[in-house]
Amino acid sequence: MSTFQPPATSASLTMRVSAWCKPILVTSLLTLLVSGATVAAQPDRGAGVTDEIEAEFRKRNGTLFAGWNPPQAVLAITGELDGYIEPCGCTGKENQKGGLSRRQNFLQALKAAGWPVVAVDLGGQVKRFGRQAEVKYQSIADGLRQMNYSGIGFGPADLRLPAEELVAAVASVGNEPTPFLCANVGLLGLDANLTPRFRVVEIGGLRIGITAVLGDRLQKDIRNPAVEMAPARSALTDVANLMAQGDCDHQILLCWASPADTRELAADFPQFDIVVTAGGGDEPPAELPTLPSGSRLVELGHKGMFAVAIGFFPGSDKPLKSQRVPLDARWGEAHDMIQLLGSYQRQLESLGLEGLRLSAVRHPTGRRFAGSAACSECHEYAYEVWEGSSHAFALTTLEEQDPRRDSDPECLSCHVVGWAAQRFEPFEGGFLSMDKTPHLAHNGCENCHGPAAAHAAVERGDVRASATERDRLREELVLSIDTPEGRQKAVNNCLECHDLDNSPAFDFDEYWPAVDHTEGAE
């Protein structure tokens, strides 16, 4: 039994204080543990995203990780970015999915939840060819390194890029090994060893083997003499034997081939319990199909709109769980990726059209552009309707993006006058810059009606022309939706920019009233 007495000496005070230290320490540790468990919630949103936004996008695109306990490790799988480094934002970025910025925040959310993460990418970073695709590939490769990817494969469009660009983007940086790998593709030769054929990573106490292959059927479409390719099956046999010695708990095969070809290949290599395929539908399926070998087949959809997360729960009744993750606005934006995108846009700006090897092509009609203001001199009502529509500030929307995109040919082509929309190159006499061609800013009349410089010059009297010639020039620019042929022609014009990629909600009958400038309709 202890009695209270005022501390008579410092020694006795020290003794009493030290008697409480251990209990206080233990209590503090317990509190920390409990609070840690409470704070490390499900990875359901990016940092800083509010409850309201998370709830809105959960309602739109589904709940994530429902019923999941923290896995021993989680495999985050992405791929088929198809050049969509960032959603274009034409219909409002919050209405679109994908982009490296949200992807980074998704991966960070997994880590913040205390889930050990290994990230792999199937490949297919770009879809197009040319200087912009080369610059974009380098930027995306830099971004994937920053996100600490452990394995990245190659898609056919990636391998069509010039070797010097591929090697610069893919090669090891300093002492950091390259995350790119492939069992049957070698840049500058399979024996150049610029990329490994496989890798084994240790995460959450699990050993995970990763390799990639390019399907045989796709190899003949890659005409790049500096890229050496071997048959997928024989290359995979060698690699599979080596990986089997790696004492892996799980083995991942990133297979750039059609789903049918992937299934056929996977059947011969049942050691890969997770097989990622290219192709397939726009979105990943809700559930991962199980192949006859017991392997799980992963489809990723297109344009990098989704990631697929596979959680490992060894010893439980469901040792693998999967979740398709829409990369929507609930993930917010990652500052480092926004900076990367800014750097990419600045490169495009500094290269300019000449540096991007974009030269003007002749318009199919051979005519030149006048600018929408020239049309307003006679077509007052039509111009007024245009001025009140989004078309009239199309370029401004690019300037106001963060980062701004008014130097990006893939954006400019639909936001100014005089570009081939689907080819991302200017026509002769089309928009070049606000300095040189301000009168061709925004999506103007001539993008639908055709170049009108000759017509405007005749109507003004700048050029003399016969009545026949004058009428011919007028007739060439007429677009009427009164006939089925005319309507189809108008619809096709709209679809040049309002395509499925950038305007998935487009319906001519719904959109037309906002821009209906039929003379006499006022």
Add this chain to the structure above:
Amino acid sequence: MPFRLPNPWLVAAVAALIGSLTGGGTALLRARSTPLRSGSLRADSSDQSGPRAQVDVPETHFNFGRVSVGGTGSHSFFLRNTGMAPLVLTKGATSCTCTVSDFDGGGTGDGSSQTVPPGGQTSVRIEWKGKGSGGAFRQRATIFTNDPARPEIAFEIEGDVIPSWKAVPAMIGLSGLSPGESTAVTFNLYTYAKDPPELKTIRVSSAELAEKISVTAEPLSTEALAAEPAATGGFLVRLNLATGLPLGKLRTDVEASFGFADEEVVATIPLQGVVTGDLMLVGPAWDRRSKAVRLGTVSRQKGMVTKLFLTVKGDARDQVKPVLKEVIPAGLHVEIDEPASIGGGGVVRIGLTLSISADSPPANNLCTSAASGGRIVLETGHPDSPELSIPVCVAIAE
């Protein structure tokens, strides 16, 4: 009565218990007050006790097979209420506006919801439109319910959207073209109409490039057709790019005009490439912008090893056997590998191993205003470029 200090361990245990109860109670209160926060989405988050609705859905996935671009289709999914309380269904989002959902009978109010009595059944019809340029199609539509065990149901439809034609690959991209060598390329143009196509014309759209690029087409073989599901005809297109292509960008289209019984089609397939000189340097340390090897400042105690590759194409590629003529700074060691053939023999690769070691004397060749750059000079054996001088920017420090 003297005050007695309690046992510290007892105090600690009570404090931990109170803290845990407080924290857990707070979390529970938040979860109840913001049910969305916990991940469950309910059409009605009221009292869970008593009779409940229970939804039974025999089918949530449908494969519609094939639809043409612009074509439409629909399928109804059935939902039954096997519970004891009304089942409230609310229309959720569709993943694409090419997919819409409507309740049987149009739903109630604005059509966004429907109530199914116990034992009753309803259906939701999903419609889709084939958009884009064809290919595999998969989309979903979500319905929310007040069944606490199944608050949301995702219906998924998939199939194939069939275009009228498709080129494989969709665009021809050619890297590493040589002005001194011709290049042969083929691609397949598939069609999907009932009737086989009749080729009218095929040409390279650029008049200038048409002089250097010939194009022919022949009907696809049975084997080639079998490789493309749903294709009913098509052409094997052969391109031959002659020698003498100008250096730089190559950009044109292949235009094929063909007809069916009731339709004429003009297919345009982009053709792009880059024509470069026969000798090219590639490697991690090779800076493409300044056209120099940039090694930075290297400590000779730590050392450095890196690889640079010289690739050679063109008809003189087998004559190139580089010999080292000069290296500045002297401390930069260069070893030249034996030439190796890659790309089916179309390209020769020669590796150059660059290293700096402890015996490398200090040097400053950092390519600045104060320090001129170094160089590696090779005698190549190439008839048009017999000597190659490779700028090097490096400083060798202690």
